[in-house]
Amino acid sequence: MSRPSDLVQGTLDLLILKTLAIEPRHGWGIAKRIRQVSGDVLQVTQGSLYPALHRLEQHGWLKAAWVTTETGREAKIYSLTSAGRKQLAKELESWDRLSAAIHLVVREA
């Protein structure tokens, strides 16, 4: 099982932003979606997910609202702000650069 500390530093932010770019979700939904899409490779624990969410919210990249789910429970739904969208684009670009660079080093050398 992959813990977030194994992730390249900073990619958790990218994963969260990317996940929320599709549609607003609550914290549980974000973790579940990342797990499913990565084929259970990436498991985001609560201990890193919520501090990250709060940090992104403090930066003004996410906004949050309380809604009542169909099961009748109250959930905090996060969505991207326009600043968040810009940040996502920036992080995607740097991710592309970084992964390409790593790929070069690992495969070509």
Add this chain to the structure above:
Amino acid sequence: MTRWMRVLLLRFRSLFIRSTVDRDLDRELRFHLEEQVEELVAAGASRQDAREAALREFGSPASITQQCRETRRVNSLQNLLQDTRYALRTLAKQPMLLVTAASSIALGAGANLAIFGLANSLLLSTPTAARPDRLVHLRTNSGSHTSYSAWRELDASGVMAGIAGYDIESDMNWRGRDVSIGVMPLVVTANFFDVMGIPLAMGRAFTAAEASADRDPRVAVLSHRFWTARLGGDPSVLGSSVILNGHAYVVLGVLPSDLRSLPGYGLSPEMFIPISPALAPNLHAPRAGHLQLIGRLRDGQTAEGAWAALNVAASHWAGEDPLHTGFIRVVDPVGGLYQVKELKEVGAFFAVLLLVTALVLAIACANVAGLLVARSAARQKEIALRMALGATRTRIVQQLLTEGSVLAVAGTIAGVAITAGVARLISRVALPLPVPFDLNVTFDTRLAVLSVALVLVSTLLCALAPALQATRGVLSPGLKQETRTFGPRRFGMRGVLVTGQVAVSVLLLVTTVLFLRNLGLANSLDPGFDAAHTVVAQISFVEGRQGEASNQAVEGIVERLRGLASVEAATFTQGVPLTFRYGGSTGTMMRIEGRAAPVRVEYATNSVGSDYFRVMGIRLLRGREFTNADRGDGRRVIVNEEFVRRYFEGLEPIGRTVFLHGDPEAIPAEVVGVVANSKYRSIGEDREAALYTPFLTPRPPARFAHVLVRTSGPPESVTTSVKDAVLRTDPAAAVSVEPMTTALAFAFWPSRIGAVLVGSLGALGALLAMIGLYGVVSFAVARRTAEIGVRLALGATRRAIALLVFRDGATLVFTGMVIGLGLALLATRPLAWFLVADLPPTDPISFVGTILLLGLTSLAAGWSPTRRAMKIEPAKTLRTE
């Protein structure tokens, strides 16, 4: 909602409603947990197992909460708030420290604010006007004042948006219901208010059309002070009239109370009246100096542009009149630093004062720093513990600085309050000055900026040194409570602070003693005339009652006085030297018989009666005094030695003709006498040229005169009889009689104000430094109690102990003194400007006096700690060790 607003909102939410934020997080985490349980249940686990598994995976909710909090708290805002709260809490536990430190800073900051406020109000203030930045002073070559016709021509040229003229008029009296007093109006051109755009508190100002001099206008706009103090703030004043020089002037308006009037320097004329032939009989004389000019620049016009265009407009003057050199010389912006340029000495004096107050603040801050160092020594354990627990040095320095800034803010606020109180007190007290004066110290932007700067500076001065010192320590000894060591005999940071304080107080005290010595010497300066046996009566007649007969009235008074037994001689004169009405000063071009070209002359002038020089005790060197016969056409003058030396080029003075400016031609006048030099305007002035004309010529009749009496006995003995003589002639005359020495007090005002201000600041600084010395020596004794106990137990004599303690303090003081004396030798050099000629800034008496004074006070400060050290009981201290 923009991003920044949202971020800010969130930060404030986490700061102030932390409990809500935490509860929200709690709800969020619970939701997550429940979702996870639901998923496991859906996958087929029992609810119980699912819950346990979820909790296991979830980890500690408290740690997540803490981490989330950390992410929210990355901003320093929270730290600052926390530090401030902590500082307030710890300071509240030590009210003595808080009060001592804050009041120290309050005194320092208050002194700074008060002096700067005064300088701001007197020197840097901009006059109240619409767009004052577009106003410029105009000066012509002929001097500060320009003729009425020149003003009219310049204004009519249309070069500027408008040019107005003004002048302080000192020979006016106002008749109230049953008083008659001298007032000092600003006489202005009719368009003055149109050009200046001064707002009024009540009523309206006069316009150029209605107040034109040709219509002999009789209207007035009153100052707020005159309206409240003399007319009782009568709301129905508009449209009523005030009697000035016997004529009724209709009151059109009242100026606002916070008006900064045009002459600047805090002068506040009692009323504004339009110039008219009644006020200036020779109004149309081509070379008479009636008005100071002020112009408003056109949109887009620069001062240089205006200067050039005005000179073109005035260029034809040169061809018409060779004596007329009335070209525009300077065009200066109004207000601000340009005023200081004119009044260099006062400006420099304030610069010295500001420097002195800055030094006082530095000493005060050093005291506070000393207190904080002592306290941080006591808090070493706490600080060591916090550092051991992982606080960074930056974090602790930040916290200690916050403590300092709390003290600085408290102190500065108190300082502002003190200044405001003092300013209100000053503005309420009528200053014993012969001129209307409004200090108007207001808390404006400049003062606000200064206050903030003071807070910053005093925070750094007070807290930076202690904070750095406190965090430099090694951890383990602090934790092991080994604070009372028999360590090396060092005072550390506090020693450095006290040495610095002593050095600065040497500088302060030398300055103080210099100013005090200056006062002493100025008092004994020779004014060039005999003030000890003379009585001055200042008389102002109610116009209309004496009418054209005022000359005879004055003569009658003097005749009556000459008959008195104790009176040796009596005379009348227009001005009395070294008083506010000293006569006048003239700078002009003069033709002197025997010299080819007109000469530029500058001289003090006065109109005096027969026997003037005898009464004043001024030696007559050549020729004769004025007689009553000289008064007919006034074409005789007497000059002083300096005038002859400067302008006569060795020509025989007696019988020589000089040409005085006048209407319509220059008036020829014959020199009939030469007298010794004396002082005219100020006691500190250099040798000045002087020219006397006969007083009480038929035209214009005197509204205002001084009567001088020389007595054989003490001057006080005749004051009543002089007053009687005046009132018997005219019971309605305004008269004040005083010995000459009292009347001269005005001349000593500058050196007195200087001595009082600098003296009290210097004393304040020295006192603060001594408190600091006392503190540091006491602290050293307290810290070394055990050591002293051991020494005593081992057989040291009390004397040796006293010497030991004393030597410590003496080292600090001595080092400080040496540094301070070096500083003082350099820094007092510019003071020469303010000191009388016989007093060099390196005056040995001042320096030796300072050393003695400081040495004695240091002894006093060290005395009680030393005694305490001598009284230490070895047995007792060793037991507590």
